[in-house]
Amino acid sequence: MAVPGAFSVAGIAVSGRMSGADLLAFKPTMDELLASGEDIRIVEVISSDYEGFGPGGLVEDLKLGLGTLFTRHAAFKRVAVVSDKEWVVHTVHLVGWLVPGELAMFGLDELEAAKQWAAG
Template identity: 35%
Template sequence: MINRLGDLPAGVVGFEAGGRLSAEDYRDVVLPAVESAAEVGEVRFLIVMHDFQGMSGGALWQDLKIGFGHVRAWKRIALVTDIDWMHHMTGLFGWMTPGETKSFTLEDREAAVEWVLG
């Protein structure tokens, strides 16, 4: 499940996610927000992940399409989570995503917002 966050500064597209992610989550929630941000200029993306129970094959495909659909628009991606392996994966594979990536703990959410704006 993915829900859009409404309490972020202008210029930041943010979501809260948890459980098993589906293609519909990406298509109906994430994609419209990213496309709107890309039309204006830069995509500054914040994702707060509380728990993760996997993603469907369709969700993985939608994730890849979103990432590469507006490659030049991606500026920064902040992952906010207390899931250790996600921090490690961001460090190892962040170079493969468009834009800069950085992970933060749930406690450091405000620092993530400041970083993604910077």
Template identity: 35%
Template sequence: MILYHTTHGSSVIEISVEGKITDGELREAIERMRDDLELNGKTRVLERIEHFTGMEPKALWTDLTLGVSVARKVKRAAVVADAGWIRASMHLARFFTKAEIKAFRIDELEQARAWINE
């Protein structure tokens, strides 16, 4: 499941991911992010990932073909995750974006929000 939240006039997007990601959910989130990027230019993203169980194969392809081009337009990204391997893998994301990226534990959500808004 992907939940996408923005506040009108803000360049910060909060995305919550839980369980398995479907292709439809991912496509919808990417389209919303494209729209927000058109409105706000460089955007900041806070992504909270809990109980992640994977992605549909088609969603993985969508992420590689559509998501990467959107990720390149992100200015700063905070990833808040309950799984250590997700936080540790954030160094790989640097191959797909020029965004400043920082990983946080779930109990550091408020610190991540403060950092993303600096």
């Protein structure tokens, strides 16, 4: 997804259970974003049916975070998390300090606002 006339914004949609295979499939996209040399702005939409990590999901998430994201911390400018799940909101507030760049939470009904914020 892109917001016209603004910085490029990458969109990520998460639903069901996130497995290690899902994260491994996403890693080339993240590597491509990092290789672009541009500021990274992300809108992550966590759907109502998201249930958390499935097999291998947590391990691959930690590998991606520690091995990729933290080594390029300055590349991340804004991350908007969009969800209506209370436990996701609480988790993001708890571990948000680990997320590189600015972080903001939005409800599912605020997707357009999240896109605009991430692009700003």
